Amino acid sequence: MSQNNKELNEIENVTLSHYDRNAVSFWEGTRDHDVSQNYEAFLTPFSECKALDILDFGCGPGRDIKYFQSIGHRPVGLDGSIEFCIQARQYTHCKVLHQKFLSLSLPQRAFDGVFANAALFHIPSQELPRVLRELHAALRTGGILFISNPRGNQEGWNGQRYGHFMQLQDSQAYLEQAGFELINHYYRPKGIPFDQQPWLATVSRSI
Numbered sequence: 001m002s003q004n005n006k007e008l009n010e011i012e013n014v015t016l017s018h019y020d021r022n023a024v025s026f027w028e029g030t031r032d033h034d035v036s037q038n039y040e041a042f043l044t045p046f047s048e049c050k051a052l053d054i055l056d057f058g059c060g061p062g063r064d065i066k067y068f069q070s071i072g073h074r075p076v077g078l079d080g081s082i083e084f085c086i087q088a089r090q091y092t093h094c095k096v097l098h099q100k101f102l103s104l105s106l107p108q109r110a111f112d113g114v115f116a117n118a119a120l121f122h123i124p125s126q127e128l129p130r131v132l133r134e135l136h137a138a139l140r141t142g143g144i145l146f147i148s149n150p151r152g153n154q155e156g157w158n159g160q161r162y163g164h165f166m167q168l169q170d171s172q173a174y175l176e177q178a179g180f181e182l183i184n185h186y187y188r189p190k191g192i193p194f195d196q197q198p199w200l201a202t203v204s205r206s207i
């Protein structure tokens with residue numbers, strides 16, 4: 001699949017407009033989601049008990065920023081939806097960057113970890129290597145990248161949202177090309193057969 005700049009802008013703008021329009025119902029539908037398995041998988045590789053600089057990439061209305069803040073870390077959110085940025089700032093009082101994934105402007109070596117929960121799959125495959133390299137550059141050496149994405153073998157529009165779904169092997173190849181090593185993965189929801197687990201979570205270390 002190959003897209004020009006106009007098509008890439010459309011992918012971002014249509015997807016983000018969908019989230020902007022549905023920001024209130026999205027918050028009501030997701031604020032009580034149990035994300036504890038993902039928090040634990042993301043935080044376990046950090047051996048020391050120190051306050052971490054965390055980028056919540058595609059933070060939405062701020063549920064996970066609030067959690068990381070509540071246990072003593074220093075989370076910063078990032079989202080392209082202005083409605084979500086406003087919600088997340090009001091809910092957490094943390095810094096929330098209003099940036100689009102395809103035109104990031106991130107500080108270098110500024111974060112111990114990037115938490116990308118249900119967000120990175122919105123990036124078209126042709127742009128994913130570049131964005132992963134930018135996240136790698138924003139992480140300190142040994143930093144952790146957590147990704148949870150729907151799994152599959154397709155790319156394109158799903159209603160008004162664009163998505164790129166991969167299985168483990170392809171996800172791992174993208175991560176390794178960008179300078180990460182995969183250290184853990186699992187499928188969700190927990191405790192049910194594989195064919196009923198639509199989510200793939202990966203934990204990688206920047207090398």
Ligand SMILES: C[S@@+](CC[C@H](N)C(=O)[O-])C[C@H]1O[C@@H](n2cnc3c(N)ncnc32)[C@H](O)[C@@H]1O
Binds near residue numbers: 099116119122
């Ligand atoms: C499924 S939501 C997940 C939100 C949050 N991480 C959570 O777990 O509830 C996807 C998020 O990615 C953001 N997003 C999608 N495409 C984006 C883009 N091109 N640039 C920036 N943010 C984007 C949306 O605004 C939304 O907050």
